[in-house]
Amino acid sequence: MDARLGFSSIDSAAHQPHPEPVVRLQHFTRSFGANRIIDGLDLEIAPGEFIALLGRSGSGKTTLLRTLAGLDDAGAQDVEVPDSRAVVFQDARLLPWKPVWKNVALGLKGGDIRSRAEAALKEVGLGHRLDAWPLTLSGGEAQRAALARALVREPQLLLLDEPFAALDALTRYRMHDLVLSLWRTHKPAVLIVTHDVEEAIALADRVLVLDKGRIVAEERIHAQRGERAGLAGRLREQLLSHLGGDHHGEGVVPFARQAEAAE
Numbered sequence: 001m002d003a004r005l006g007f008s009s010i011d012s013a014a015h016q017p018h019p020e021p022v023v024r025l026q027h028f029t030r031s032f033g034a035n036r037i038i039d040g041l042d043l044e045i046a047p048g049e050f051i052a053l054l055g056r057s058g059s060g061k062t063t064l065l066r067t068l069a070g071l072d073d074a075g076a077q078d079v080e081v082p083d084s085r086a087v088v089f090q091d092a093r094l095l096p097w098k099p100v101w102k103n104v105a106l107g108l109k110g111g112d113i114r115s116r117a118e119a120a121l122k123e124v125g126l127g128h129r130l131d132a133w134p135l136t137l138s139g140g141e142a143q144r145a146a147l148a149r150a151l152v153r154e155p156q157l158l159l160l161d162e163p164f165a166a167l168d169a170l171t172r173y174r175m176h177d178l179v180l181s182l183w184r185t186h187k188p189a190v191l192i193v194t195h196d197v198e199e200a201i202a203l204a205d206r207v208l209v210l211d212k213g214r215i216v217a218e219e220r221i222h223a224q225r226g227e228r229a230g231l232a233g234r235l236r237e238q239l240l241s242h243l244g245g246d247h248h249g250e251g252v253v254p255f256a257r258q259a260e261a262a263e
């Protein structure tokens with residue numbers, strides 16, 4: 001580990017204890033016709049771990065997320081995931097004919113559904129919009145409602161597919177704070193798909209870079225989230241180099257080793 005920068009290659013993390021993973025993919029492959037979109041991918045996610053998945057357009061991020069979400073039946077037999085999962089997409093996907101609280105309560109079973117939905121909406125800062133119609137919400141509010149709808153189910157795995165991509169920068173930063181606070185409270189494992197390297201660095205315990213359906217780089221970030229601004233520059237450059245690079249099946253390249261070689 002590079003103590004100055006607060007991040008390390010996956011090699012140095014090998015000595016840490018490994019709790020039983022909530023997600024396990026072993027040599028997972030998914031093709032559409034002749035196109036292999038996910039190519040022999042190995043992935044384990046620990047309980048409560050926060051993972052960011054970066055990758056260029058078409059690298060297979062959404063295909064992987066849909067697989068983990070159970071939205072893609074093909075190959076599902078090779079995929080170990082928890083039963084309790086929830087997904088938040090780039091668009092909030094609220095039903096416009098139901099008030100916000102009913103959107104959050106949709107599909108809930110058991111007693112006092114309204115108060116559970118209400119508590120979730122208060123937690124995301126929407127306690128004052130319980131009876132509002134979805135079309136009257138701002139983009140940020142709609143995503144808050146989508147987060148409430150996901151978390152009211154107390155998922156073990158929360159999947160976020162570019163959830164803040166359509167928001168302005170300030171709203172996005174607020175959503176980052178909100179997601180981190182919800183994550184600390186509810187402790188799901190999280191996988192966020194994003195194009196935004198800063199977002200990945202700000203949020204994740206571990207950043208993966210996907211290219212042509214393979215993980216070509218992997219980075220653990222140890223620094224406290226409030227102290228990440230300083231390491232963003234160098235890590236950002238390294239992650240960007242993997243997003244723009246041509247990998248030809250080299251496998252995972254630990255950044256720290258590359259950094260050492262460069263010094």
Ligand SMILES: Nc1ncnc2c1ncn2[C@@H]1O[C@H](COP(=O)(O)OP(=O)(O)OP(=O)(O)O)[C@@H](O)[C@H]1O
Pocket residue numbers: 032037055056057058059060061062063064
């Ligand atoms: N149902 C499908 N049928 C055929 N091809 C598909 C299907 N779903 C995805 N693909 C193809 O798989 C490839 C990867 O798509 P995917 O949406 O996973 O990429 P992505 O990394 O999420 O891209 P983006 O960042 O642009 O959303 C693309 O070439 C896409 O056209």
